[in-house]
Amino acid sequence: MSNRREFLQTLVAGTACGLAAKSGLSLASGSAMPADFGGAFKSVPKSFEKRALTLEGNWPTDLRGSLYRNSPAMLERNGFQHSHLFDGDGMIQKFSLGDGKVFHQAQMVATDKFLNEEDADRFLYHGLGSSPPNARAARNNDSANPANISVRKMGDKLFALWEAGSAYEIDPENLSTYGRVDWGEDLKHLPFSAHPLRDANGDWWNIGSWIYSGQARTIIYQLDAQAKLKRVKAIPMNQAGYMHAFALSQRFVILVNTAHLYTPGKRYFDSFNFDAKGKTEIVLLDKNDLSVFKTIEIPANFVFHFGNAFEQGEELFISMAEYRNADIMSKGLGLGPHSAFAKEATQYNSDLSVYRINLKNGKWQKQSSQLAMEFPNFRESTPFTVQNLIGMGRPTGTANKADQDYLISYHPLSGEREIYDFGNGFTIEEPLFINGASGQEYVIHSLADRQKSRSGLALFRSGELKAGPIAMAWAEEQFPFGFHGCFVPS
Amino acid sequence: MKITKPCNPFRKSMLTALTLGSVLASTLYPTLSFARQVQTNESQHQLTLLIKGYEQKQGVTYLSLYDNAEDFNSMNGKSIANVQHQIQGDTLSISFNQLSKGEYAISLYHDANNNRKLDRNLLGIPSEQYGFSNDVGAFGPAKFDKASFKLDGDKTVVINLR
Numbered sequence: 001m002s003n004r005r006e007f008l009q010t011l012v013a014g015t016a017c018g019l020a021a022k023s024g025l026s027l028a029s030g031s032a033m034p035a036d037f038g039g040a041f042k043s044v045p046k047s048f049e050k051r052a053l054t055l056e057g058n059w060p061t062d063l064r065g066s067l068y069r070n071s072p073a074m075l076e077r078n079g080f081q082h083s084h085l086f087d088g089d090g091m092i093q094k095f096s097l098g099d100g101k102v103f104h105q106a107q108m109v110a111t112d113k114f115l116n117e118e119d120a121d122r123f124l125y126h127g128l129g130s131s132p133p134n135a136r137a138a139r140n141n142d143s144a145n146p147a148n149i150s151v152r153k154m155g156d157k158l159f160a161l162w163e164a165g166s167a168y169e170i171d172p173e174n175l176s177t178y179g180r181v182d183w184g185e186d187l188k189h190l191p192f193s194a195h196p197l198r199d200a201n202g203d204w205w206n207i208g209s210w211i212y213s214g215q216a217r218t219i220i221y222q223l224d225a226q227a228k229l230k231r232v233k234a235i236p237m238n239q240a241g242y243m244h245a246f247a248l249s250q251r252f253v254i255l256v257n258t259a260h261l262y263t264p265g266k267r268y269f270d271s272f273n274f275d276a277k278g279k280t281e282i283v284l285l286d287k288n289d290l291s292v293f294k295t296i297e298i299p300a301n302f303v304f305h306f307g308n309a310f311e312q313g314e315e316l317f318i319s320m321a322e323y324r325n326a327d328i329m330s331k332g333l334g335l336g337p338h339s340a341f342a343k344e345a346t347q348y349n350s351d352l353s354v355y356r357i358n359l360k361n362g363k364w365q366k367q368s369s370q371l372a373m374e375f376p377n378f379r380e381s382t383p384f385t386v387q388n389l390i391g392m393g394r395p396t397g398t399a400n401k402a403d404q405d406y407l408i409s410y411h412p413l414s415g416e417r418e419i420y421d422f423g424n425g426f427t428i429e430e431p432l433f434i435n436g437a438s439g440q441e442y443v444i445h446s447l448a449d450r451q452k453s454r455s456g457l458a459l460f461r462s463g464e465l466k467a468g469p470i471a472m473a474w475a476e477e478q479f480p481f482g483f484h485g486c487f488v489p490s
Numbered sequence: 491m492k493i494t495k496p497c498n499p500f501r502k503s504m505l506t507a508l509t510l511g512s513v514l515a516s517t518l519y520p521t522l523s524f525a526r527q528v529q530t531n532e533s534q535h536q537l538t539l540l541i542k543g544y545e546q547k548q549g550v551t552y553l554s555l556y557d558n559a560e561d562f563n564s565m566n567g568k569s570i571a572n573v574q575h576q577i578q579g580d581t582l583s584i585s586f587n588q589l590s591k592g593e594y595a596i597s598l599y600h601d602a603n604n605n606r607k608l609d610r611n612l613l614g615i616p617s618e619q620y621g622f623s624n625d626v627g628a629f630g631p632a633k634f635d636k637a638s639f640k641l642d643g644d645k646t647v648v649i650n651l652r
Binding site: 137139140184185186187188189190210212213214215217219232234264 | 619
């Protein structure tokens with residue numbers, strides 16, 4: 001391992017000096033994306049050197065720390081372009097905040113896949129939705145692991161996360177890759193989702209969805225506050241449904257086993273079929289012994305992301321960005337003319353829904369927000385409290401243009417909402433609640449100004465989204481579109 | 491190279507005994523022959539196995555050769571030959587001489603940490619490399635009808651480890 005670490009650090013030293021020719025991709029400028037979708041992605045470097053961003057507004061002096069984000073950046077090699085956003089190799093972006101300045105740097109995650117493909121100068125494996133020529137058979141779940149969905153700090157370690165394979169540990173300072181993480185000898189190469197959740201006592205929970213080789217089991221990981229494995233158990237599932245994330249309440253690990261069902265196919269996404277006449281199962285696992293407390297059937301749906309869950313008396317509340325089918329995954333995040341990045345993409349709208357479940361009898365009610373809200377986030381320091389969620393998306397009214405993103409706050413019980421409209425041509429990425437040293441709460445997110453081909457940050461005072469950002473920071477160029485990340489205060 | 495217990499990676503029990511005629515082994519190209527295969531000179535064929543894709547250049551490969559579905563598909567089936575061979579590179583070549591015309595299938599695994607077993611993960615799935623003839627077995631133990639091949643002359647079979 002030490003040799004590998006030295007090698008990777010050497011690699012990083014090289015890339016920091018501008019090693020890479022341009023071969024990643026990012027959302028390109030121009031709002032008319034469907035019309036020229038073939039040119040809608042442009043090359044970006046494999047690394048971004050640390051550079052100061054141009055500031056607007058007033059960046060609070062009490063706000064210090066780093067916003068880490070993971071982006072599927074490398075979508076093209078040697079003339080082959082991936083056809084699905086999920087297939088790009090992960091790039092960790094770091095926005096450093098402090099002393100009234102904002103810096104940005106980025107680095108590819110040096111996964112085994114990335115290193116092997118660098119050597120071969122081509123993509124070697126089938127992606128989730130892409131099939132490069134002469135692809136090799138994957139030997140295990142990490143063969144094609146691009147570590148491209150999220151980046152999370154657990155304990156004092158930073159992890160780049162995928163969902164169908166292992167985590168990779170990243171150096172929080174220079175973003176070099178230490179290597180693949182094995183939580184235990186018998187856990188090598190097993191799925192570890194991109195959405196670990198922190199319990200109120202500081203523990204971390206995560207899932208790994210195993211739906212291959214005729215099995216349907218969900219691995220439940222419990223880690224301590226320093227990200228050391230405390231407990232692991234494989235839970236049999238009634239169906240091999242797609243699960244990207246999960247929810248956590250005071251007493252339960254909550255699995256939502258969707259109706260997007262797996263049977264082996266050539267490409268990963270070809271292996272799924274949405275069973276519209278089937279069911280989604282909400283499985284409540286007792287945290288004490290990980291036994292199944294209750295399984296609740298709801299109509300077939302598809303879900304990537306959840307807000308927080310909480311129990312009040314005998315009721316459990318779970319919020320989720322719910323889709324009526326899985327087209328968002330099979331088509332919407334593809335990079336073809338049917339992409340959700342296209343103008344007429346309202347067909348892929350989610351609905352932020354709140355399920356209210358009676359824990360005694362399993363009966364449930366659903367409250368629809370009428371908000372096509374994605375990337376819902378909550379305050380991780382108080383995970384099981386009633387609180388407003390933040391996310392990005394749009395109201396589901398027909399008057400709203402599909403290519404227009406809004407920053408949204410939504411209260412799951414009162415239905416109160418707050419929306420900020422950046423206007424046309426902006427792509428908003430996952431917003432997070434963060435706190436300054438003084439205790440002031442903010443909402444921060446990265447975004448792209450597609451008309452000016454630049455990326456940046458926007459900062460809002462929490463609870464005052466309508467007033468607009470209090471500060472922004474802009475780069476001179478556009479960074480790769482990203483999914484998830486975390487803020488680490490310093 | 492040693493002749494040893496059978497090694498079908500998905501079969502729990504080991505074969506109790508093998509009746510071997512003669513064993514000829516060399517470092518690079520080990521050669522085996524078996525009494526039950528020695529029938530007539532004109533029916534003798536050589537089978538060469540090229541096993542590729544070792545991720546670790548250490549440990550031992552355990553390989554078994556079968557000539558019928560019942561034994562191959564059974565947890566306790568009898569193999570007609572078993573080989574264990576130390577790994578030194580990323581490819582291993584093994585040759586069997588004096589095999590009769592017929593259908594055969596191979597199973598093998600790479601005991602990289604020398605603990606004399608195929609390590610499995612939490613879900614019971616092999617965490618060390620394994621392989622079958624015809625490169626089948628992606629989704630669990632291969633069956634003879636998928637893994638078998640005809641031998642009616644000298645032949646080389648490539649197996650890519652999973």
